Amino acid sequence: MxxxxxxxxxxxxxxxxxxxxxxxxxxxxxxxxxxxxxxxxxxxxxxAGLRPAAAAARPGTAPADPRPPLPPAARRRLAQLLADRSASSSAGGRRGAAPDLTELIPQWLAAADLRGFRAPASLLPPLLDAARARTDLRPQALAFAGPRGLWLAGLNPEWKFALRGSPGSSLLPDPTDADAVHRLWEEGLFAERVALLGAVRAHDPGGALALLTSTWPTERAEDRLMFLDSLRAGLSAADEPFLEQALSDRSRNVRATAAELLSALPESALARRMAARASSCVNPDLTAGAATVAVEAPHECDAAMQRDGVVAVPPSGRGERSWWLGQLVEATPLSVWPTRFGGRTAREIVALPVADGWGEELHAAWCRAAVRQRDPQWARALLGAPSLPPSNGPGTASLAERSKLLATLPGAERAAWVADFVAAHGLSEAFQLLGVCPVPWAEPLGRSVVDALDIAREAGSYPWSFSGVMGLAERCLNPAEADRLEVLTTTPDEPEDASPGAAGYWSEAFRRLVSTLRLRAAMDAELEAEIA
Structure with missing residues (x-):
């Protein structure tokens, strides 16, 4: 047989x-x-022929979580949000006027974390599933899940991402326990070592640097790059000797990152070297009748420049000299230029004419320097007035670069600038700028966005092109605006030249916006409720 x-x-x-x-x-x-x-x-x-396997060891007891429990209504809301995430992942088609609950999960988690609640034990599995599916949820979801969530993640390989941890994770040793830190640094997985370095860096920057130095020569190039990037947090002059040595690293990416970090330290030797090079290329023109900026781009990229992070070979379509010039100016402390230009302010320097067509390249490099050095004075000068068209602005026409410049400004100032930009230019070019504004939007910004949407609706504009802004408004408008927006939920008569069906779409979109804002207000109220 x-x-x-x-x-x-x-x-x-x-x-x-x-x-x-x-x-x-x-x-x-x-x-x-x-x-x-x-x-x-x-x-x-x-x-029938299988023999029972040996019983696995029982897991240890879940750690205690001393945080207070959620109010009952907030607990039910979280269960609804997580259930809707699972249902909507396979659903398609038109959204209709109902709020998109999936997009409200990050806001709910942020609000719950802010109030210091602990996650219900029964909802930890769907919460970890949601974080596994969406990396943007992980920091907030793991903070809310707390020590019990990490304990549970250790029992399921599908939640292994949570074990990679973050600074402060209960799975990492205490930064003051030198033996445990050294052991994990020597024996841990790469992700664990990255998290450990961040945790030690937050507690003791010098200790983290010593830890990194102890194994630096034996690390792989890609690992050295990730470890080096962790020094951005708490970067100080104490890191300069190590970063100077990294300028001679055999990996080009490591050298470039070390140079970038050093250029963010205005008093570093590299910053002084870059300032000397850039000052020989960019000067006030003393021969012209009116003040102008004279530019003489480098004629070569020598070995010393390359060691300091200047990439010699430009991208396709870029000239060598302009490529080298941009890198020198970007790495030069912005404090150099007022002295170089006779005490002029950043705004006055940016307004000067630049000779021989070098203006766009020079201003773009100043923009990158302002972002790297987090300099709000230069950011304001390079942004210019929000009423100016982007193509006529003093700095750069790139909305991506403008968003980075805006991020250096205080939140209220950022929102006011974008509100004026939307009022002057509408929403077609504002999406990236809106994304860097604090949430919920301040009243002037929210009003400016809603007014621009209403103008687009009245004009019979193609409605689907504003779906991204409408989605942002659902998440970022102040919930108190819901009653004022009610009037926009009606379906107006369509103009003859409007897109077919536009009026119905606009009405549906505004109904969804109003219902989402009211739902957000209800969520906040539920989290504020007293626990019986």
Whole structure:
């Protein structure tokens, strides 16, 4: 009699080829029904013959979480949000006027974390599933899940991402426990070591630097790059000697990152070297009648420049000299230029004419320097007035670069600038700028966005092109604006030149906006409720 394994393999072959081409062995019957009967018999025999495996060790007790529990209504809301996430992942089609609950999960988690609530034990599995599916949820979801969430993640390989941890994770050793820190640094997985370095860096920047130095020569290039990037937090002059040594690293990416970090330290030797090079290239023109900026781009990229992070070969389509000039100016402390230009302010320097067509390149490099050095004075000068068209601004026409400049300004100033930009230019070019404004939007910004949407609706504009801004408004408008927006939920008569169906779409979109804002207000109230 053939063995169970052989018989099973024969059944699989017959199932794949078909019983006509590969009949069953004599006595087993013929046709697909006989095949299924035989498969059922063998399956039962194989299962009945299994011997019980040795019991696994019982997991340890879940750690305590001293945070207060959620109010009952907030707990029910979280369950609804997480359930809707699972249901909507396979749904498609038009959204209608109902709020998108999935997009409200980050806001709910941020509000719950701010109030210091602990996650309900029964909702930890769907919460970890949500964080596994969406990396943007992970920091807030893991903070809310707390020590019990990390304990639970250790029992399920699908939640392994949570074990990679973050600074402050309960799975990392205490930064003051030198032996445990050293052991994990020597033996841990790469992700654990990155998290450990961040945790130690937050507690003791010098200790983190010593830890990194101890194994630096033996690390892989890609690992050295990630470890080096962790020095951005708490960067100080104490890091300069190590970063100067990293300028000679065998990896080009490591050298470039070290140079970038050093250029963010205005008093570093690299910053002084870059300032000397840039000052020889950019000067006030003393021969012209009116003040102008004269530019003489570098004629070569020598070995010393390359060691300091200047990339010699430009991207396709870029000239060598302009490429080198931009890198020198970007790495030069902005404090150099007022002295270089006779005490002029940043705004006055940016307003000066630049000779020989170098203005766009020079201003773009100043923009990158302002972002790197987090200099709000230069950011204001390079942004210019929000009423100016982007193509006529003093700095750069790139909305991505403008967003980075805005991020250096205080939140209220940022929102006011974008509100004036939207009022002057509408929403077609404002999406990236809105994304850097604090949430909820301040009243002037919210009003400016709603007014621009209403103008687009009245003009019969193609409505689907504003869906991104409408989605931002649902998440970022102050919920108190809901009553004022109610008037926009009606369906107006369509102008003759409007896009077909536009009026109905606008009405539906505004109904969804109003209902989402009211839902957000209800969520906040539920989190503020007293626990009986």
């Amino acid at each position: 053939p063995s169970t394994t052989t018989a099973w393999e024969e059944l699989v072959t017959s199932a794949l080829l078909g019983t006509d081409r590969r009949p069953l062995a004599s006595g087993a019957g013929r046709g697909p029904i006989a095949l299924l009967d035989a498969a059922a018999l063998h399956t039962l025999r194989r299962r």
